[in-house]
Structure formats: C-alpha cells, structure tokens
Amino acid sequence: MKTNSNLTEAIQKLKDIVGSNNFIDDDKEMDVYLSDWRNHFSGLSPLILKPTSTKMVSDILSICNQSSVSVVPQGGNTGLVGGSIPSILGDEVIISMEKMNTILDIDPVNYTMTVEAGCILANIQDAALNSNRTFPLSLAAEGSCQIGGNLATNAGGTGVLRYGNAKELVLGLEVVMADGTIINSLKQLRKDNTGYDIKQFFMGSEGTLGIITKAVIKLFPVSRNKVSTILALPSIDSTVNALASLRSETGDTITAFEYMDRNCIDLLLRSLKINDFLNERYEHYALVELSSSRKNENLMAILEGAISSSIETEHIIDAIVATNETQSAQFWNLRESLPDLLKRNGDFVTFDISVPISKLGELIEKANRICSDILLNSQAYIFGHIGDGNLHYYLFNSPEVSVDEFLNLKDKIKVSIYNLTMQLDGSFSAEHGIGLAKKEELKNYISISELELMKLIKKSLDPKNIMNPGKVIGN
C-alpha cells in the first residue's frame, strides 16, 4: 500500500474528525468496501470513514483537499460499473455514508420526504407507505442500495416510464463540495427560479463533483389498484406502437412495459419448468402493468378495452390478463427471474443500451445481424424497459466456439453494438452509468465539445481532482 507523509498525517487527522467508532483501518474488516458485489472491480484503501454528520463530511473533505488526498464516496456499493471502488494504489480514502441514515422529515401534504444520503432505498419506500404515500424508485438492489448513491448515479429501475429517473424525483439537495464547502439547497419547492439549478450538477456525476449528504425527494399517491397482462406481439415495431397506443388509451396509467423475446421466454419455461402461457408460440412478449391510486378504478376494463383496440390494429396478437394477485405475482416472477437465469446460461456479453423508442425495431434487427456475422450461431436474448427505450441485450456464445475465441471476439462485438447504438442516436450506457467500466468508451461516444465541457466543470468544482478520481471523465 502506497503511503507518504502527507497521507499518513492526513489519516490521523481524519480519524480524529470522525472519532474511534467511525472508521475502519483493519485490512480484514475493510474487505466488503474494497470490491463490488459482483467481484468485477477491487482496490485498496488505507481508511474507511463513516461520518455521522454533514459537518464531519465537510471537515473530512477540507482536510483531504488541503492534503491532496483522494476520496471515494460509497453508498450501498451495489453499482455495476465500479464507481464506488478505490484504485489499486491504495492511496484513496473511502467515505461510506452508511451512518447518515436518518429519515429527517415526511410531509404527506407536500408529498415530500427529507432524508440523509445513507438511508437504504427500501427503508425510504417503507417510510413513505407508512405515511400513505409512495416513493416510486424501485430496483433490484433496493434492500441495500442507498439513496445518496441512487441520486449520484441517477438510478433507473422499473418505475421510470411513469415517474422518471432518480434525478427527476428530487426537489432539493445538500452537497459537500471538494473543498469542504457545504451547499445547502435542501428545498421542498416545486417551483423555484432563483439562479442556476445547482443540485443538477451533482446528480449523475457519480461522486466526482461532490458528496450528496441529504435530499428532499418527491412522494406520490399510493397505487391501491394494479392489473398485469402478458401481451404477444407480432414485431418490435408493433410492440412500440402498442405501447404508444396503450399510453393514450389507458389514460397514461401504465407503470411498466417490460419486453421479453422468444429466447427469454423459452429459457423461463425450461428453467422454471412451466408450460407456455399462451396457446401459440410467439416471438415477442411484453409484461404490462397499469396502476392507479383510485380504489374503485376499473383497471381491468380499461386494460381489456385498450388491448382490444390494439388487436384490431394488429399491433397485439394475443394476451393473458392476470385475474388475481397470485397470477400477477407469477407474471412478475418471470420477469424478475430473467437476469439470474441468464447469468447461469453460459458465456455471454451484455449491453445496457437505449435508443429513441421508435428506433428499437431497427436496433434489434441490425444488432442481431451484426452479432450473427461476427459469431456464427450465437444467440441473442433480449429484454428490457421498452417504455424507456432501454434494452438489456445478452449475446451468448455458440457451442462451436471456444471460450478463448469468444473472449477474443467480445471487444469487436462491443464496438460494433456501441457504434450501431450511436448511429441510431442512442446511449451506450442507459442506466448503469460510466464509473470505471465504461470510461474509455465515453471518450469515443460523446462529442469532443461535450467531453471538454464536462472536464471544465470537473476542473472548476474539484481543481485538485480529489473527488473519486479516475471515474467517469477523470484521470
């Protein structure tokens, strides 16, 4: 581990700031902070700090900035791109937000909640429900991810179609800047045009511009009423047309529109040992959920009416509607089982990409052709949040190709799919962010002027480059 007198001196000061109960410097206890949960990224660190107040975070950053000691902010450490892992040089201090986990205020009349950054997402969801409100951010890691991390990475998840990404759920933030300055912009206001909207600089910046310490988040009425269906569709173009039409016909009550292709359905039937749920085999499926906060809303009738319209225009060919909660839960179990089943299905390369919804058909058709050309008999498994234009595209190796050969081809496949996505005005990182994993690609897939502007912002807000260096656009 790299140490120098600067770092050693700073470490002692940092320990004094947080007190003996609020740091870890024992190698063994540090382990969980040094690797991501999938074990794709790992690093070293001399010290894990667990501040209990904004003042402590400010004092920590003040010392680090003065001493040019780099910091890595860490929430629940559930990210997928290595954004919360320190470098292997062992000279970066980790600031874990886990002890700042108090829900400070719930205001059901204002439909807002004020929270510390270390609050676990599931706890926030529960607290909202206890006040007869809902916080709609929902993702697989919700039992361990922290709201500060969700906002710093602009998390997506299953509620985006109706409620927007994480940053669209925020009214105010408290942030500590690289030099320790506390920016208190903890507003509970739905309208406020007083100068630049500075909270926006920090959301999606993955901890490279400052540390989010508190947030005011938006709440919504609780969905008392839900109905789910699995649709069979003749093509991707019909799928996106069915979605566009359903949004309008259902009064925009759609809360999920999750696509699954035939390969995904076959994998589910095989693995879960269940029979096909429609009378015929189709190529394209969507799990759709409507929900409403009105107890008496007849969502079933609304759904059936909307499906009938789309069957008439031939955008939907078949459908099964869940008639009770058990069946609805079974439908959702299919969708939620997919990522794990896919991970155990062989060697693969996967993409988290998005395009304008109207270009999804073209994306999938061309991606499949590109992958077949590079890797004969490879199999694409495709699912995703069609409503957000966001696909998770898994490409599995063919039985005839060795693992080594597949590994060699991975980069070519990646570059080809990213290039295609960009040709279709898409994003090569729709919801997972950049972190360490996609840093090099970022340079290729955004314009020089965008990259230069990002670097200018970084340099202005963190001139000594101490905030999560080496991530996103960093050196």
Added chain:
Amino acid sequence: MKTNSNLTEAIQKLKDIVGSNNFIDDDKEMDVYLSDWRNHFSGLSPLILKPTSTKMVSDILSICNQSSVSVVPQGGNTGLVGGSIPSILGDEVIISMEKMNTILDIDPVNYTMTVEAGCILANIQDAALNSNRTFPLSLAAEGSCQIGGNLATNAGGTGVLRYGNAKELVLGLEVVMADGTIINSLKQLRKDNTGYDIKQFFMGSEGTLGIITKAVIKLFPVSRNKVSTILALPSIDSTVNALASLRSETGDTITAFEYMDRNCIDLLLRSLKINDFLNERYEHYALVELSSSRKNENLMAILEGAISSSIETEHIIDAIVATNETQSAQFWNLRESLPDLLKRNGDFVTFDISVPISKLGELIEKANRICSDILLNSQAYIFGHIGDGNLHYYLFNSPEVSVDEFLNLKDKIKVSIYNLTMQLDGSFSAEHGIGLAKKEELKNYISISELELMKLIKKSLDPKNIMNPGKVIGN
C-alpha cells in the same frame, strides 16, 4: 450610444455573418427589441441579429467572444424580469432567435418533438395536437413566447402540477457556448447515463451561460376528457389538505388546482357583473380540473366521489361542478381574467413566491398580518397555483394613503414578505426568474456558498462575461 473601435469592427463582421436580410441597425425598427412588453425595462443596442442557423449563432458568439462584445439572447421578449433587455449603455448586441423557428421532427411513437429555439410555444402545441399528442407547457404568453426562452427561463405556467416545469419537459438540447462552441446534446432518450447531464446547466440560466438553439421536448397523450369544478374551502390548511386528498382519490388526474381568495372573487363578480356562483359567501375557493386521455373515463363520477370524501372530512364545504364545456370555459375565464383585472384595481405591489405546500396557510396568515401592520387598511388579493406551492400575492394601497407614501413603503413590504418567505423555506422568485429585476434580492436570499458556486460556473463557462452580463448573478 457607446461605441469603440472594437465594437465598430465587430459589428461589421457580425453583419457579414448573418447577411443583409438578417439584422436591424435602424433605431426605429429596433424599438420592440429594446423594451419589455410591460415597459418596465428598456435599454439600447447597436445591432439586432437574427441568425437562421446554429452555425451562424456559433460564428456570432465566436466573434463577440474574441472582441469582448456582450450579447443579449432574446426569444419572444415576454419575460417579466428584464432578462432579455440590453443595458442602457448601448454596447450589447441582441441575438433574436425568431428566424430559427422550424419544427424539425415529430415522433409520436417516441412521444418527442425536436424544435428550433425560436419556435413559438403555441405553434408547438398545435403541431403536437396535429400528431395526436400534447405538449403541456401552457402560459399566458404562449402566442408570442418562444420555446428557447421558455427553457432558458424554466417557465412554469398552469401545467406544472401534473407535468412539471419547462425543464422537466426536455430530453435534449443543442447549445452554443460563449466562445462559439456548439454542444450537440440533442438526445431523444428517456434513459442516458453517459457523464454529466450538461443540458441542465443551461435551463434556468436565463441566457447567461450559453444560447439554446434546439431542443428535444417530451410529448404526452392528448387529454380527450376534462372536468372542472369550483370548490369552497374553510381555510388554507383545508385547501392544501383537500388537494393532497384529491390527488390520491382521483388517481393523480388533477391537471390544475388554482386558488382564489374572497377578495379575488368579489373583484370578479363586480367587474364581470355576475352573481355569486355558490349559495353562500366563502373565504377560500379553488378552481380544479381533472383530465384524462381516456375517452370513456367517467371523470365526473371520480370528481364527485373525491369531493364527497373531502366534504366528509370537512376540508371542502361546497362545490359547483361544470356540467358542460361552456360552463367549464366560464370557470376558466374567471381565473384567466384575474391578472388583468387586478392590474386595473389601483396601486399595488405583487409577489411571485412559493413555499412547501404544507406551509401555505402559515405564509398567508403571517403575510396578511405583516402587510396590515405596515400599511393600515391595505387589501391583499391572493391567487395562485396551490399545487406548486406558488402564490401570486397582490397588496393594494389603502384609500387613506397617498401614492407617494405607498411607494415609500413598498420596499419595506417587499423585504418583509421576502424575509417571511425565506423563513418558511420558500422562494422569493417561484416562476418568473431573476433577470434584472431581482438580482439584488438574489444576493440576500441565497446562501453565500450557493452564490459562489453559481459565480464559479459562470466564470468557467463564460470567462469574458459576454453572455447576458448583468443578469441573474452577473456584474
């Protein structure tokens, strides 16, 4: 008019860039560009430029930046805070975006539209409707304001409760920076986590950081079905509780919740020569609209059910529901007549303030007390977008007080109301922005750290301070 060789030389270059059809340098023709529509602000300028392409805007700024010539971007010139008016020194060039007014693309499946910044808001609304979609930004100036200005000032309006402020309706922007660099971030994506969200820097910056040249805006399903009611409420606290409950009970289909106090109602009855529309006189009223894109939605039943629940909890005391479109238009006519009637009602001072919705009761009670203390027998007239926590508070002079005396007291009233708003965690400029009008107040009502951060951003993005100098935080 101030001229120097630098400016003279630059002016010739700028004229050459746009060509003879695309500038005005004749003093008489310039007039409409030099004052705001209310004649509260006016300035001078040597040249109005009307670029027809992004490239032209870039060339203009490049020259201006090299020559240190300041520019004032101007949309429809309908702002209320002087943000689009040049200084009286006459050394600032105006860039009017009126000729960049093409709707570039409408994608109903992706629910997006791509527009040039000079498109008039009403034309955008019409184009959306022609594609069976709606663009929900709506405000009094929509017949002449331009979308670029709406985004640069983060316009509010009547649709905020359901659809958000202007900046929440944007997926991508093209912007020209102070030095002429074109930032193309014209994305049509609902999910895109590739680095910092740079479009956010420019929305709400009132032309001080760059010029918005194009935008991708979100569309929504058309509301085919609407119902309106006027509610009578026992208190402000009941009003906000009724809103909270109605949001939940109506499945979040409320698209407007506009408060009017008794004084406003009396003014309307008097001026429009109509009878009171409920059997008794009440102190507090709200005009509420539900809407849905579902043709067959029984909004009337939903509304009546929700009102009944709130009558049971005594948050609503009386209501009149519009039984047809004519009656509904009459209700809206009341609300829309108010601002003009108020302006002709005597000497007044007005505030565009917001607080957390749950603190509106306290705000109004304390504001009324403060105003009575300062100005005996003054009359407050209060209306506003309660759903956004945003009030328009008009205080009228008392008959016993001379105009001069009232003018002398205005500042004291302003400071007291702003101080109160800030004590209640509110905003002293909810939707109208800062511009010139509230520049001095901004320094008092945001924290030093926020102001310093804004200045840092300004200095980084516009080091020569040529972009709309003197506005918002500028010198």
